[in-house]
Amino acid sequence: MKEIIWEMGHHCCSKQKVKRGLWSPEEDEKLIKHITNHGHGCWSSVPKLAGLQRCGKSCRLRWINYLRPDLRRGSFTEHEERTIIDVHRILGNRWAQIAKHLPGRTDNEVKNFWNSCIKKKLIAQGLDPNTHNLLSPHQIPILNANNYKNIDSTKPVFSIINTSSTQTKDAKKVQPFRPHSDANDLVMTHNLYENLLTHQSSNLNYQDYNLVLKNDVRHQSTMGFSSQHLVESTKMPILLSPSSSSHPLDFGAVVQSWAGNSDIGVAFEPARTREAYQDMLQPPMVDQGVMAQEFVNKGLDLRGAGVVQSLNNLDMSSFDGCNIDLEFMEAALTPCGMYSNVGSLDQLAWDCN
DNA sequence: AATGGCTCCAACCGCCAAGAT
């Protein structure tokens, strides 16, 4: 049993001795009874009114994190875990904000779950839990069987690796992603995902690109994941699975260039904007053209394909001089049908250097 | 059975912003 510690109250409390440490069932009962009958009102007055020798702040925390009747107890579901990861990618360590997307969960609970579980999973997967990007080679723990013995290979994975690349062996080695930035996040639609599923066994030819399609489990494409999960095709092994996203339409794309060489990675991300996460009243899908336009307006490097589907919404002149790799876009997206709305690359009539 | 290491999470700490005085 934890020793009860008595201390002088903090500045938030009256100058009386307060108890610290774990709450007893009797204390819980007193607090519940008081708040149920009178509400908490001013927290600093709660301890006295409830007959507790606790600091008001401690009462507040106990109520919010543990005693509130609307709390949801028990293990986090897979859906909740996915939501946390998705929102954390956008908001970072803003636990209170993240918890708002999980009814009945507290910021403390989400934070603890992140630190004790999700963070380790991401690191084990070769992902930086802060940025959600690939860890650079020197940051990645040694990739041996022990590191991954607890990783469930049936979890959502979504990757395509071009093992038929004409590049040298060294060039095929894992390269770090560029530091994550919103500039690399462009939105695609559910159609792309469906098309990828449709084409997963087709004759895809990415001879010139080391293409990696990924979901949250980006590392799976880079750590030599068990070949039994790869669907053989004539040109490349393909590994597809449902998105980790919680929304059926929640598929987006990140098109990034590997740092230091010309290899290209195509990554699928939830298609929510930062604003959409902060206010769930907004629809999860955003107009990719508008988003691309925003990136251009900010002077960011636009190297992606999300613009394609809603070209009509774009102010084409503003793309002059932008770094847009049309060849890559064509190679990456034509087999997926993403150019169906465009017709041909001729329509992308701007200077792409 | 004893013990040491590890994990998880409830609770605390310190800081900050907003409102009251």
Add this chain to the structure above:
DNA sequence: GATCTTGGCGGTTGGAGCCAT
């Protein structure tokens, strides 16, 4: 405007309990 109070938040701690040896 300065100071105080309060609530909210993220980072951190430490102990209960589990597990391996």
